[in-house]
Amino acid sequence: MVSNPPGSLGGFARASAPGLRVDAIVLGAGIVGVSTALHLQARGRSVALIDRREPGEGTSFGNAGLIERSSVVPYAFPRRLATIARYALNRSAAMRYDPRHLAVIAPFLLQYWRHSSPRNLAVATRAMLPLVEASIAEHDAFIAAAGAGDLLRANGWIAAWRTPAQFAAAIREVEALRDHGLRTEILDARAFAAVEPAMAGGAVAGAIHWLDPKTVSDPAELTKRYARLFEARGGQVLRGDAASLEETADDWRVETAEGPLAARDAVVALGPQSGVLAGRFGIPMPLGIKRGYHRHYRLPDGVLLHHSVVDEAVGYVLAPMRTGLRLTTGIEFAAPDAPANTIQLERAERRARELIDLGAPLEATPWLGLRPCLPDMRPAIGPAPGRPGLWFNFGHAHHGLTVGPASGRLLAEMMTGETPFTDPAPYDAGRFGRRVRA
Numbered sequence: 001m002v003s004n005p006p007g008s009l010g011g012f013a014r015a016s017a018p019g020l021r022v023d024a025i026v027l028g029a030g031i032v033g034v035s036t037a038l039h040l041q042a043r044g045r046s047v048a049l050i051d052r053r054e055p056g057e058g059t060s061f062g063n064a065g066l067i068e069r070s071s072v073v074p075y076a077f078p079r080r081l082a083t084i085a086r087y088a089l090n091r092s093a094a095m096r097y098d099p100r101h102l103a104v105i106a107p108f109l110l111q112y113w114r115h116s117s118p119r120n121l122a123v124a125t126r127a128m129l130p131l132v133e134a135s136i137a138e139h140d141a142f143i144a145a146a147g148a149g150d151l152l153r154a155n156g157w158i159a160a161w162r163t164p165a166q167f168a169a170a171i172r173e174v175e176a177l178r179d180h181g182l183r184t185e186i187l188d189a190r191a192f193a194a195v196e197p198a199m200a201g202g203a204v205a206g207a208i209h210w211l212d213p214k215t216v217s218d219p220a221e222l223t224k225r226y227a228r229l230f231e232a233r234g235g236q237v238l239r240g241d242a243a244s245l246e247e248t249a250d251d252w253r254v255e256t257a258e259g260p261l262a263a264r265d266a267v268v269a270l271g272p273q274s275g276v277l278a279g280r281f282g283i284p285m286p287l288g289i290k291r292g293y294h295r296h297y298r299l300p301d302g303v304l305l306h307h308s309v310v311d312e313a314v315g316y317v318l319a320p321m322r323t324g325l326r327l328t329t330g331i332e333f334a335a336p337d338a339p340a341n342t343i344q345l346e347r348a349e350r351r352a353r354e355l356i357d358l359g360a361p362l363e364a365t366p367w368l369g370l371r372p373c374l375p376d377m378r379p380a381i382g383p384a385p386g387r388p389g390l391w392f393n394f395g396h397a398h399h400g401l402t403v404g405p406a407s408g409r410l411l412a413e414m415m416t417g418e419t420p421f422t423d424p425a426p427y428d429a430g431r432f433g434r435r436v437r438a
């Protein structure tokens with residue numbers, strides 16, 4: 001991963017004067033923070049975006065690039081015993097756990113399991129739907145303004161299945177989603193081979209082509225272009241440590257490389273690091289971390305993948321990126337700061353080579369990212385309980401790229417007293433005090 005030398009401001013703008021004051025400080029320049037800053041700015045607020053690194057260098061750096069309009073059901077904890085038993089063996093490419101971390105993550109997993117009951121999952125699905133439905137339009141508007149059209153592909157993504165039984169079950173699931181009006185194309189093995197000749201070797205029994213989503217060929221660069229748009233419109237991007245945030249009698253203050261900065265409002269959009277800051281202000285948030293890896297491969301001459309393809313039963317994504325073909329892994333439960341463990345990526349890579357001639361890896365070591373997850377599968381968007389002027393926008397889990405701009409809009413509408421485009425109640429940060437039945 002790219003990082004600047006300590007003290008360097010890299011591409012950061014400089015504040016005009018020490019002791020700077022703005023209407024709102026946004027802490028965290030990932031896709032969520034940058035989107036929030038843009039939406040606040042569009043509503044007439046002066047905004048400073050604070051990060052300890054350049055924009056887009058956190059989790060937003062290395063995702064699979066899917067703007068997942070078709071993901072209308074959140075990523076739930078498995079409820080089938082056979083799946084749980086398979087994961088418990090800890091040999092899967094889709095999910096791995098560090099046994100030493102299980103005791104730490106157990107309370108999160110228990111809550112996550114409860115929220116994944118059919119009844120609670122239906123609640124979570126309804127809660128996420130307005131953000132997912134708004135995802136493409138919100139990105140399209142930013143992309144047009146940021147001149148980032150070169151990073152966008154509008155040809156959906158493909159879910160590939162290895163066996164006829166898996167394929168048949170997937171078709172039934174698509175039919176169950178018919179009310180959502182999502183556009184799909186069902187591809188049998190021959191049709192799939194025609195769409196993706198590089199995977200025509202026969203390992204795929206059938207595929208579903210989801211046509212509504214869009215994909216991004218460089219998610220980090222997308223976040224940086226959005227940040228540049230924010231700067232071009234007069235916003236300030238400053239280097240600073242969010243841990244220096246302090247509440248005073250009438251405002252919020254943070255130390256930046258350019259000196260102290262004050263504002264009436266402060267937004268916590270620190271992705272996986274948000275829980276620590278919330279805890280410091282007496283607001284415990286059950287933020288769990290699902291780690292995930294990526295590595296790029298240089299496809300041999302003449303081998304080309306036209307779409308992002310998800311090997312569903314195995315559990316990884318192959319996404320054509322500007323850098324090369326990006327393989328992203330599923331979930332790893334391990335301490336956020338534990339060293340990388342490449343076994344899951346190696347498992348996925350082995351299975352991917354059954355589908356496509358991947359060529360050589362481009363990096364010696366894979367990238368490791370941290371998905372910020374709340375156990376009820378929806379983010380916290382709104383006021384921080386009991387802390388006037390402090391706002392939350394984090395916990396976007398598997399779909400932060402997708403719903404970042406829509407979440408930014410919702411929070412900006414709440415902060416500026418506009419009528420929100422959707423009811424913010426499902427994202428209330430105070431909801432974790434309440435008990436949930438499984």
Ligand SMILES: Cc1cc2nc3c(=O)[nH]c(=O)nc-3n(C[C@H](O)[C@H](O)[C@H](O)COP(=O)(O)OP(=O)(O)OC[C@H]3O[C@@H](n4cnc5c(N)ncnc54)[C@H](O)[C@@H]3O)c2cc1C
Binds near residue numbers: 058240329401
């Ligand atoms: C392998 C993988 C694949 C994924 N694929 C997809 C996908 O295809 N589609 C999708 O929608 N989502 C995907 N996701 C999820 C998505 O990437 C995340 O939900 C999203 O990036 C979260 O954005 P964020 O802005 O909340 O966090 P981040 O991008 O992590 O931003 C937080 C920022 O806060 C900064 N920060 C942290 N602590 C401090 C501090 N103390 N002081 C100052 N700054 C600080 C960090 O430097 C960082 O820039 C994937 C995730 C992974 C790991």
